Amino acid sequence: MPAPQTSEIHGHRGCRGLRPENTLPAFLHALQLGVDVIEMDVVISADHQVVVSHEPWFNPLICLDPAGHPIASGSARLHNLFELDYAFIRQFDCGSRVHPGFPTQVSQPCYKPLLREVLSFIEAAAVRLPRSPVGYSIEIKSSPDGDNIFHPSPDIFLSLVLAELTAAGVVSRTTLLCFDPRILRLAHQQHPNLATCLLVEDQRPWSTSLNELGFLPTTFGPDFTTVTAEAVQMLRKDFPGLRLVPWTVNEVADMHLMFELRVDGITTDYPDRGIHLFAAT
Ligand code: G3P
Ligand code: CA
Secondary structure, three states, X not given: OOOOOOOEEEEOOOOOOOOOOOOHHHHHHHHHHOOOEEEEEEEEOOOOOEEEOOOOOOOOOOOEOOOOOEOOOOOHHHOOHHHOXXXXXXXXXOOOOOOOOOOOOOOOOOOOOEHHHHHHHHHHHHOOXXXXXXXXXXXXXXXXXXXXXXXXXXXXXXXXXXXHHHHHOOHXXXXXXXXXXXXXXXXXXXXXXXXXXXXEOOOOOHHHHHHXXXXXXXXXXXXXXXXXXXXXXXXXXXXXXXXXXXXXXOOHHHHHHHHHOOOOEEEEOOHHXXXXXXXXX
16 A cells, blocks of 8 residues: 655644644644644634634633623524624633643633734744744535535635635645535635645545545545545545545544554644654654
């Protein structure tokens, strides 16, 4: 089986296991740990700012309102970032409470940053580190079976994100990730030079999802539990040149397995574990 020479470490939401997700401290820590790629998710605010956030709402598990109170789960007004201007969004603290699923997070007050701010922060920090420029995996959240969160429209969303990448000079180091093939097709059509990654979370054969897409993306991102020797062999044979970067690989034993199966990279909430493992092999 043709195999990659190295496996990249992609810091998931920066390093969600170690710092508040999708925040400047998480991105800085991931960079200091030595990740190859920083992964993040973006949504669009009512005033058309590109905001780094996994959910297009405030997660009641981790966010506090501007008065420092937990968010009531029935508070609809606080649940749709695309209905709020960014100046309002920025007043929420999404870092002081440790995510219950990631008790090793080091908490600190953090707001949801703009993509523009994140790129300029990382690029400035990266020049102080003795390593190659970091790559970016930027995920547009859209479900293959719905578009209720895909605001304001696919075209506007893509053009706003591309404008930020272009202004920061990082287009050539960025891969656009999406579970929704409709968005990837549009991105490929409108920005053919932009690298793309098809994410999948269903249990269908990988070839079915890839053939349905209609073009060969740069990268394929399956749930890591679906990565088997047979599936990797098929991918290398039938889709030559396609990179394989499964998500979200957090346990060391699973990282070992992924490296043995010669994936091109792993996305992990714990880049420290992956980097130590890789350094030790
Ligand atoms: O990199 C892919 C991964 O981020 C997809 O899962 O839900 O954490 O965005 P999610
Ligand atoms: Ca993501």
